[in-house]
Amino acid sequence: MSGAHLAVRGIGKSFRGLRAVSDVAFDVPGGAIHALIGPNGAGKTTCFNMIAGVFAPDTGDIRLDDRSIAGLRPDQICGAGIGRTFQIVKPFMGLTVEENVTIGALARTSHVPEARAAARQILRDLGLDDRRHVRAVNLTLPDRKRLEVARALATGPRLLLLDEVMAGLRPTETDQMVAFLKDLNARTGITILLIEHVMRAVMALSQHIVVLHHGEKIAEGTPQAVTRDPAVLEVYLGQESH
Amino acid sequence: MSIWRRLTDGVPARALGALGLLAALLVVAPFLLRFMSAGDYWLSILILVVYFSYIGQAWNIMMGFAGQLSLGHAIYLGLGGYVAAALYVNLGIGPWLGVFVAVAAAMLAGGLIGFLGFRFSLAGVYFALLTIAFAEFTRILFDHFKWVGGSGGLFLKVEADGSAFNLQGSPLLFYYVILALAAAVFVLCRWLLTSRLGYYWLAIREDPEAAQAAGINVLRTKLLAVLISAGLTAIGGVWSAFYYKSLFPESAFSMGRSIEVTLAPIIGGLGTLFGPIIGSALLVGLGDLFTSLAEWLANTWDVKTAGLKQIGYGIALLLIVMFRRDGVWPWLARRLGFDRQREDRP
Numbered sequence: 001m002s003g004a005h006l007a008v009r010g011i012g013k014s015f016r017g018l019r020a021v022s023d024v025a026f027d028v029p030g031g032a033i034h035a036l037i038g039p040n041g042a043g044k045t046t047c048f049n050m051i052a053g054v055f056a057p058d059t060g061d062i063r064l065d066d067r068s069i070a071g072l073r074p075d076q077i078c079g080a081g082i083g084r085t086f087q088i089v090k091p092f093m094g095l096t097v098e099e100n101v102t103i104g105a106l107a108r109t110s111h112v113p114e115a116r117a118a119a120r121q122i123l124r125d126l127g128l129d130d131r132r133h134v135r136a137v138n139l140t141l142p143d144r145k146r147l148e149v150a151r152a153l154a155t156g157p158r159l160l161l162l163d164e165v166m167a168g169l170r171p172t173e174t175d176q177m178v179a180f181l182k183d184l185n186a187r188t189g190i191t192i193l194l195i196e197h198v199m200r201a202v203m204a205l206s207q208h209i210v211v212l213h214h215g216e217k218i219a220e221g222t223p224q225a226v227t228r229d230p231a232v233l234e235v236y237l238g239q240e241s242h
Numbered sequence: 243m244s245i246w247r248r249l250t251d252g253v254p255a256r257a258l259g260a261l262g263l264l265a266a267l268l269v270v271a272p273f274l275l276r277f278m279s280a281g282d283y284w285l286s287i288l289i290l291v292v293y294f295s296y297i298g299q300a301w302n303i304m305m306g307f308a309g310q311l312s313l314g315h316a317i318y319l320g321l322g323g324y325v326a327a328a329l330y331v332n333l334g335i336g337p338w339l340g341v342f343v344a345v346a347a348a349m350l351a352g353g354l355i356g357f358l359g360f361r362f363s364l365a366g367v368y369f370a371l372l373t374i375a376f377a378e379f380t381r382i383l384f385d386h387f388k389w390v391g392g393s394g395g396l397f398l399k400v401e402a403d404g405s406a407f408n409l410q411g412s413p414l415l416f417y418y419v420i421l422a423l424a425a426a427v428f429v430l431c432r433w434l435l436t437s438r439l440g441y442y443w444l445a446i447r448e449d450p451e452a453a454q455a456a457g458i459n460v461l462r463t464k465l466l467a468v469l470i471s472a473g474l475t476a477i478g479g480v481w482s483a484f485y486y487k488s489l490f491p492e493s494a495f496s497m498g499r500s501i502e503v504t505l506a507p508i509i510g511g512l513g514t515l516f517g518p519i520i521g522s523a524l525l526v527g528l529g530d531l532f533t534s535l536a537e538w539l540a541n542t543w544d545v546k547t548a549g550l551k552q553i554g555y556g557i558a559l560l561l562i563v564m565f566r567r568d569g570v571w572p573w574l575a576r577r578l579g580f581d582r583q584r585e586d587r588p
Contacts, residue, residue, distance in 0.1 A: 052455065078457035086455070092448035103445045107457030110438045155457050 003031035003191030004065045004081050004158035006051070011060035011070075013046055020046045021215040023060070028159070028208075030065075033185055033192040035202045038212035039235060044195045045087055047212070048161055051193075052084045053077035064159065078107060083157030085148040087164045087195070091136035097123065098132040100147055104154030115154075122150045126180060142173050149177075153184075162194040166201045178204045203227075211235070249432050257580040268292070268421055272414055282413070289417050289485075291526045293478065296424040298506035298518030299431055300474035305504070306513030307431075307440065308467035309447030311366065314355070314373030315503040317380050318348040318472045320494035322479025327398055327489055328390045330408065337409040341480045345473040351376070352472030356465045365450075374497065381495035390489075398487040409484040416485045423481065424519075427474055431515055434470075443467055447513070475503070509562055511569025520571050528558050 006028040013021045021043040028034045036044050050057045056071040063069065069080050078084075083104075092100050101119035102112070109115050123129045126146050131139065136147060145165050152160060162181075166174045178201050185192055196202045202209065202223065209226045211219040219229045226232055250258060271288060275281035297319065304310045325347045326340035335343075355376050359369045385393040401408075406415055434440045442463045445453035454460050483489055493499065510521025532554040539545040566573050575581055 054451075073459075074451075074454040075457050075459050078455060084455050086452065090449050090452035090455075092445055092452065094448050095444055099441065099444070103441050103453070103458075104456045106438045106441055112436060112438060112441065115438075151452075151456060 002158065002189040003029075003185075005030045006159055006191065006193065007063040007066070008047070008051070009061040009063065011047070011050055011057040011062060013043075013050060013055065013058050019215055021050070021057075021212075024212065024215070024217050025060070026210045026217065026220060028191055028193050030158075030191055031185070031189045032208065033181070033194070033206050034208045034210065035206035036193060036195045036210050036212065037197070037202060041214075042212040043215040044212055045163060046215075048084065048163055048195060051077075052082060052161060078155050078157075081156075081158040082161060083152035083155045083159070084161040085145075085152050085163050085165055087167075089141075089144045089148045091139070091144055091147050091151070093137040094135060096133050096135050097128055097139070097147055097150075100136055101150045101154045104151040105156075107155040119150075119154055122154050125184075126150050127176070141168050142170070145169065146177070157190065159191040159193065162192065162196075164195055164197060166196055166198040169198075171200070174198055174201050175204075177201070181205060245433075248436055249429065251436070254580055256578075257575075260578070260580070265425065272417060285413055285417060287526060287530055289413060289420060291522050292417070292420045292424050293482065293485075294502070294506045294522035294526060295519040296420060296427055297475055297478040297503050298510070298522055299424070299427045299515075300471050300478060301503045302507040302513065302518055303431065303434070303443075303474070304467050304471040306507055306517070307435070307447065308443040308464055310464055310467060311370040312373045312468075312471070312500075313370045313497075313504065314375075314377035314500050315471075315475055316495050316497070316499035317351055317355075317373075317377040318475035319479035319482065319499060319503070320377075320380065320384070320489075320491070321348045321351055322476025323483030323489055323494060324384065324390055324396065324479075325476075326480040327396050327483045331396060331398060332389065336407060337480055337484055338407070341477060344476045344480050348472040348476030348479070349469045351380070352468040353465065356468035360461050360464050374500070377495050377497070377500055381491050384491035384495065387491075393491060395488055395490040397489075398484060400487065409481075416481070420481055420485075423477060428515060428519075430474075435515075439463070439466060444513075505559070507569075509559065509569060511571035514569065514571045514575075516575070517569050517571040520574065521569065524562070524570065525559075529555055532558075 008024060008026050010023045010025050011021060012019070012023055024047060036047065038044055049055055051062055053072050053074040053076065061068055061070050064080055064082065069077055072080065092103065098116065098119055101122055102115045105115035105118040120129065123132055126149065128143065128146055128150060131143065136144065139147060149162065149165055166177055169177065181192060182205065184190060194205065206223060209220060209223055210217060211226060211232050213235045218231045218235065219226055272285055275284050278284060301312065301315050304312050322344040325344040326337045329335040329340040329343060330337060355373060359372050364372055384390060390396050401410060405411060442453070442458050445456065445458060446460055446463055450460055505525055506521035507518045508521065509524055510517030510519065529551065532551040536547045536550040539547050562570065
């Protein structure tokens, strides 16, 4: 398994005349870990939803390994090799942890025992194996976040979209998740794009950051460059820029 | 062997033993009933229990597994019964052949309802309304459909040369046919639940959006639930038409009949395999209990008790639903130690 190259080309989306995202473009090379940051309402999740196929962009194109995926359904996007998590976690509440992840793994194989074995491996990697027979409804929030990642990973993606998987985690849990994702990326070469507010995680993980504000890209670059960018500082800290 | 392992994987041995015992008991029940007074009567009660557990199981595939509420299953029962009966009465085509046409007709109707509903993202009660509407359309259509007798009804004659080949005979024949069907649908449902399709249904029931993000073609998967449920229900409709030997649009496609289908799995436990069986036994048993009570009151004390059965039945259902919200079976299974693997059942 190796990472896929994501190319976002000038995508835009309006909801009832309100522009949520306009003309956003960025690249995530195969095997890279990039972050998408910005204040609340900047359009991060809208961008994710367009990439994941929840809705089609009004303008622009999205390409995965140079194949256009804009306008495909979410299940087709999953089949094309993109796994996603939801900001507000959506585990299959009434099902066990193992069943949740098995369902993800069934995207790759129709053989249930094989899918279950793949699920077990991912649960071990994420430290959820001892809770595999617990129903998702009885999990704590950090465990639900891990389950969300596990289910997305089980579908065998070449690009992983993570929507605030660190939010609500304690610092030690954040560090565990960061370590897991780093190791996963190093081991499999999977491409990762994350939306994150926890800067501790963003700085530790990403090689490149794209900053959105009011639906537009206002900056991008290395973590060090972005955090010194006056436009970014203004957005986050409200400084006068002149 | 591997199919057996797949079907029984994770099922406690005592649950399997109990199931075997239940199956054996049901097979020999008619012989045991011969030694009882009013054995024929009890056989007719048992036939009803098995029949409602069969169609309950079929409905449960849609609601219990895939989470799609159908309140119009009478359309599949009615179509199944009417198609097989009309082919037999009008063209002399026997039910063992007619059942295939009946299943095809029901699947066609189910496919149409499902496609319309799911394509335009009708969910929950709105989808349920659509299923009711289609059952009603069909009732009105059949009221004016002369080839099948219109509102006057369609009747199957009791024939001298009737045999199992044209599904005519004693209640014993009908008992074993419906028992075989119920056993087959039980195994089929278990098999489906251990397949990819079964997992996908549960995923859609729990969260359609997350299911789609996990790569599931939601429209196709939901349609499969409707098609399978409709086809199986139609087989029950064929059986029922030949057992009762008369069909009227007014009752065959009625709302009451649709509701009747849903009660056993709801009372017994949605999405469980034993729910429809336990629920059916409880419902038929309660119904009979209140009928007997009303008769006894009338005969012994000369108390007029019109409606007692309905009121008693209603109150009993209310109590069961109030105190066993997930149905009777999940609670009973815990009591009997039949729980599978899950360590955190509430």
